[in-house]
Amino acid sequence: MTDADGLTVGEVSTRLGVTVRALHHWDEIGLARPSLRTAAGYRLYTAGDLERLHRVVIYRELGLGLDSIRSILDDSTADVLGALRAQRTQVAERIDRLQQLSAGLDRMIDAHERGMLLTAEQQAAILGPQWNPEWPAQARQLYGNTTQWLQFAELSASRGPEEWQAVADTMADLDRALGDAMDAGVTPGSPEANHLVERHRDVFASYFPLTRRMQVCLGRMFEADPGFAAHYDGVRAGLATWFRQIIDASARAHGIDPDTATWE
Template sequence: MADVTDADGLTVGQVSTRLGVTVRALHHWDEIGLARPSLRTAAGYRLYTAGDLERLHRIVVYREIGLGLDRIQAVLDDSATDVPGALRAQRAQVAERIERLQQLSAGLDRMIEAHERGLLLTTEQQAAIFGPQWKPDWPVRARQRYGDTTQWRQYAERSASRSPEEWQAVADAVADLDRVLGDAMEAGVTPGSPEANRLVERHREVFASYFPLTRQMQVCLSRMYETDPGFAAHYDGIRTGLATWFRKIVDASARAHGIDPDTATWQ
């Protein structure tokens, strides 16, 4: 190359700053012949001319829209390349990515809302799915009480992706379990029996629609069913004494798995 001075062009560092491209990338493009500096000083430093910068600008644009380096080189140097066709194909891919990002954004909006509200259902949908006894402020109260727990986060993640039809299936499963529990108590199923233990396992499976329920957590939950006035009224409304009977079958199952119900904690 001709002997030149720095005034004849821009150094690698200057081009890196001007274009927002790393020096390493510029060196790589030089090595593969994609964008070689046209000049070099007597000391051996690379210098980029105005024409080099124009080529680099095109490379940066093509790279930002997703073209690979091989494809960029073909677009720039191969006269047989259908440049408009290549760009149209890339535009279609960009449109697909935009659509995916929009879907991701909508999903994130739902996730945020689920963490803040719990249920992504209208008041009318809640009443239709969960019945007239459902109170719309229950999710708000639950958020205030449990919003900083792992279980609330797990519940929110499920809620964010759940449709009204899926919530209806959850509500139906819970109602069916309540009915089966009431029938079992009335039939005299005893705590610790195989049938009682199967019902305890079924309760854990149904409850997993909200968040995973460990055996120790189930013991704590059964205590709340018995002592909380709202829960106790719900279960005793199905069968008198059902809340207490359910606590007993959970305790018996817990003992069979080496858990002392009296010392069980929410973990």
């Protein structure tokens, strides 16, 4: 093609792989204007125009803004090397952010699939010898499609061994407080018992937010499930039943019938 010839906007769009809209915009702002017009007024790009457009496309692909590109193309005093170095720095920073995002996505995927991002040895060291490392996988099979599992995974993705140790310590403190309260004769429905129920909801939020109705369902499970019952009764004999009783009493005080409460 010679300068006497010309390419239409559509032909240039196809040749350079840019949109017609972009070509019109660059024309409007004076960045890359067609030098010729047909008798009917249609834009035609000459060989010189196409060379300039090639340079615009190259710098755009490198991430430079249109004002920077205009300066590089039109200002003989422009620090082209400095602009490219600055862009390289920005690209490196963007790559670092993307790598961090990728690592975060990997952790989130692992957390959704595994629950706890801990080895079996770490789980045993933090949660005690009675902990079964297979429980998280079993829980995913049962609850993997629930909102609560998703919430648990989102929290788990940001936790390492130290954070899980803090959760375990907080739960152990609550267990001791429950056992001490039962020994002291604290009765279901009393302010002391209700405070412990609220404390349990706060502590349990380390896994996922717990409504009062959901807490009633957990109380039933703590008493009925052999594994949970053994855990609480291991703290104090009869604690699993007493814990369920104080949860039920607190629920009644908030207008919830424990006998009909469902997981919601």
